[in-house]
Amino acid sequence: MRCVIDSSARNLDSVSQEAAHNLQRLVRFASLERMKTVAQREDIEDEDQTFLPDRLQVYAHWMAFILLAGDGGKIMFKAHFTSTDIQSLVARALRKDIDRVNRQLISDFMREYCNLTAGVIKARLLDVGVHTGLSIPIVTRGFDEIWRVDRELSTELFSYASWKLKWPSGSVVCTMGTRADAWPSAAHIKDLNDHSGQESDLEFL
Amino acid sequence: MTISAKIEAIQNLHATHNIISTLEQSKASIEQLVDEMPDALFIFDVHGRIYRANLEGCRLLKVDSEHYFGLTVEQIFSNDSAQILFNKIQLVSQNPKSFERPHEFELEVQTAEGKNFPYHWALRPLVPDKYEKISLFVLYGRNLSEIRSFERELSQIYSSIPIGILAVGPGGLVEAHYSRYCEYLLQHERFSGLNNGFANLDINQILFEPSHATMRPSEREGSRLLVKALGGSEYWFESIRTQLPQLLVRKTISGDLWLRVDYFPVVSDGIVQKVLLIIENRSDLVRERQERSVWIKRNESAVRRILEIQNSEAHGLQGLCLDIESLVRALDQAWEKSDFPAFQSGIEGLRSASEAAGFLTIKEMADIFAVRLSGEVGRDHFRNRNEVMREYAELRTECLELVRVFHSLNVPGSSAQDFHPRLDPAIYKDITQALDQNIELLRDKGPESVLYNLIHLRKHVHRVNYMRLSRLENFLQDLVKAKAAQERKLVKIHFHWDNVLIAPEYARSLRDALCFLLERSIAQGIEAPIKRRRMGKPESGHIHIEAHADEHSVLFRLSDDGRGLSAGKIRDLMKAKAHAGSPHVDELDDQQVLNLVFASNTLLHGKSAHRHAIVEFIGLRRFFEQSGASDIGLFSQLGQGTRLEFRLNFEADG
Missing domain, CATH: 1.10.287 (Helix Hairpins)
Structure with a gap:
């Protein structure tokens, strides 16, 4: 896993640094597990992705994202994808002809994926006493990522990470940004596999 | 938190979620519009790395939609064009005004097949300067292929129309786009076929200067005003418009080329920015006008010459004509030898001969010529052969033409000799x-x-x-031909007077009367061929002259198939000229009205007769009165023709 802490976060104490690190692990783990769940395939793997937080970067044409917030902290999770990659995934998961998977279905799939991923994160945070709420998931153009530079980099989020979920016919780039100095108890997140398999139903249909 | 507060918070959250979903959908719709717009759209950084491309952009990149990541915008251009694009990017990134006004340019894109298509591009920064960290550029591209194709078609049409169209801009320079027909019309071998043709050349050089030799000074001045008018007020242009040369002639290998030029100012804010010139080839029209003018002049001259000969009272006209011919020959010799005294003497001879013959035109020309040749000034004129030559050529032509007409009228049996007693x-x-x-x-x-x-x-x-009326036929035939040509009508005359004789004292006045009637018939009676065709008549009008003799008189009957006389109009004329001193005019039938046309004044007005004529037939009526004509009858049917009858009575033979 590649973890990037913004320069403004260097003054974090060791507990907060540990919390930030655990949150990145948690989000990456949740994204992979939920993708396996919704796609109904086990051959999905994650791999490191270069991330330069102070540089413009657009990963794909589409982007689905969701926000967890509570107790002074927040996590933004984003999944960057192209329609064709997800189209084949949905067709296989739903056993549909690929031509019948339209843009709306793809968007709904990715929204649900974000929901499920955020649900796992939320549950694990609750285990360590952090209460959070979820926003609704949004699908928009990946190009909107460029506005992040001016908004997210300013003050709100200062811990970033990116990784790629790969399967034989496609991939999704995931990114996250968090402000974890408000959640020192996140340093206590240890075993990520304890709750795997929760909320596995594909509900967007 | 109370339960009601929790419920309210949940409801607020739900409402917020709904509105965010609505905004998400709106945004997606707008994004779709951008994706599907017909113009190409690219968003890229200063290195050309693409962050966003719409469908048309992806097509140019030769990739499926959404797969433009990792590509650079230079991939759609050739190397040279890509270099130009990056120069433009530098230009835009350094110009703070670029966000307000995109930098526009044209560059061709290269397809996978290696074909190039013209595109119009607009380049600007993505966001204003305040977003300093976002250094992206937007490039909009529009395919100009169809526009170029349309322009080519338009250009072909523009080039094909047989009218020269060109625009003159500041400094009097011809603008780049002009109709190719200009090059044919202006026939400038020096410039035709060059890459730029007439573009940026001085309008004076290509249009006016080749015609300077034939332009009047005022026209030359006008041509200079055209250039001065550019950049001036439109009111001033309108005031000098009439002074601009409108008909130019230039010499070409195939003859004179006449050009009609019209000027149309292109005005902006009251200032003449450029002037549009429409140039037409008017050579055929001008030539036709000149030919028609010469033709009419020749016919008028022919009629005048005939009348001069006929009105001549001189005896020995034949001899005088021979004199004139020999004088012309002498003048020709004097001209060739540059013998001024002999030439001057010849002109004097012509003056005398023409005066003796009563040929007024020749005499007048010779008088003027003689004055010009008098004294030392005259000798100088004679040395200036070009000027004198033109004048002498006119006099010479008049002399020879008049003599030729005389001879043609005086062939054996011709009418000119009919007035001389001859035994039948x-x-x-x-x-x-x-x-x-x-x-x-x-x-x-x-x-x-x-x-x-x-x-x-x-x-x-x-x-x-007595003379035979048939001897008048040649003369009358010639008269009819000349008059019909002058009036541009087709007229045939038919004579029905075999062996009819007439007393000599009537001959001249009868001929004059017949001439008058024939001229009237051709000018006012016979319709133009096109009108006759529309009326269902043959194109040629027909005039018949009949004469029937008995012991003591000859009955003449002239008829034509022209438009006829309107009895109603004559009745109105009678009333207007107060001839309805006969108060019964309204009670007369049409034929009775026609009968009154040639009635004598006495008949009409009794003894108080210094009244106006009913119609302008005074000479004819005098002929009728002096010759004691009787049985005068005028018959006419509107649209069908007119017939006039009269009888000339001769003294009883014993």
Whole structure:
């Protein structure tokens, strides 16, 4: 896993640094597990992705994202994808002809994926006493990522990470940004596999 | 938190979620519009790395939609064009105004097949300067292929129309886009076929200067005003517009080229920015006008010459014409030898001969010429051969033409000789036979028996001076031809007067009357061919002249198939000219009205007769009165023609 802490976060104490690190692990783990769940395939793997937080970067044409917030902290999770990659995934998961998977279905799939991923994160945070709420998931153009530079980099989020979920016919780039100095108890997140398999139903249909 | 507060918070959250979903959908719709717009759209950084491309952009990149990541915008251009693009990017990134006004340019894109298509591009930064960290650029591209194709078609049409169109911009320079026909019309071998053709050349150089030799000074000044008018007010242009040369002539290998030029200012904010020139080839039209003018002049001259000859009272006209011919020959020799005294003497001779012959036109020309040649100034004029040559050529042509007409009118049997007494062979035979018979009778039966024959003989002798009307035919035929040509009508004349004789004292006045009637008939009676065709008549009008003789008179009948006379109009004329001193005009039927046209003043007005004529037939009426014409009848049917009858009575032979 590649973890990037913004320069403004260097003054974090060791507990907060540990919390930030655990949150990145948690989000990456949740994204992979939920993708396996919704796609109904086990051959999905994650791999490191270069991330330069102070540089413009657009990963794909589409982007689905969701926000967890509570107790002074927040996590933004984003999944960057192209329609064709997800189209084949949905067709296989739903056993549909690929031509019948339209843009709306793809968007709904990715929204649900974000929901499920955020649900796992939320549950694990609750285990360590952090209460959070979820926003609704949004699908928009990946190009909107460029506005992040001016908004997210300013003050709100200062811990970033990116990784790629790969399967034989496609991939999704995931990114996250968090402000974890408000959640020192996140340093206590240890075993990520304890709750795997929760909320596995594909509900967007 | 109370339960109601929790419920309210949940409801607020739910409402917020709904509105965010709505905004998400709106945003997606707008994004779709951008994706599907017909123009290409790229968003890229300063290195050309693409962050966003719409469908048309992806097509140019030759990739599926959404797969433009990792590509650079230079991939759609050739190397040279890509370099130009990056120069433009530098330009835009350094210009703070670029966000307000995109930098526009044209660059061709390269397809996978290696074909190039013209595109119009607009380049600007993505966001204003305040977003300093976002250094992206937006490039909009529009395919100009169809526009270029349309322009080419338009250009072909523009080039094909047989009118020269060009625009003159500041400094009097021809603008780049002009119709190719200009190059044909202006026939500038120096410039035609060059890459730029007439573009950026001085309008004076290509349009006006080749015609300077034939332009009046005012036109030359006008041509200079055109250039001055550019950049001036439109009101000033309108004030000088009429002074601009409108008809230019230039010499070409195939003859004179006449160009009609019209000027149309292109005005912006009241200032003439450029002037549009429409140039037409008017050579054919001008030539036709010149030919028609010459033709009319020639016909008018022919009629005038005939009348001069006919009105001449001179005896020995034949000899005078011979004199004129020999004088012209002498003048030609003097001209060739540059013999001024001989030339001057020849002109004097022409003055005398033409005066003696009564040829007023020649005399007038010779008088003017003689004055020009008088004294030392005249000698100088003579040395300036070009100027004198033109004047002499006109005089010479007039002399030779008049003599030629004289000879053509005086061929044996022609009408010009009809007024000279000549013994008719038939009458001569009658007289000799009558004399022989009387001699026989005197021998056999004594003097009493020849009384009747002598009376008969007297009648023959009396008619020795009579002339046959048929001798007028050639003259009248010529007159009809000339007049019909002058009026641009087709007219045929038919004579029905075989062997009819007329007393010599009537001959000249009868001929004049017939001339007058024929001219009137052709000018006002016979319709133009096109009108006759529309009326269902043959294109050629027909005039018939009949003459029937009895013992003491000849009945003349002239008729045409022209438009006829309107009795109603004549009735109105009578009323207007107060001829309805006869108050019964309204009670007269049409024929009675026509009968009054040639009625004498006495008949119309009794003794108080210095009144206006009913119609302008004064000369004709005088002829009728002086010749004692009787049985005058005017018959006409509107649209069908007119017929005039009159009878000339001769003194009883005994």
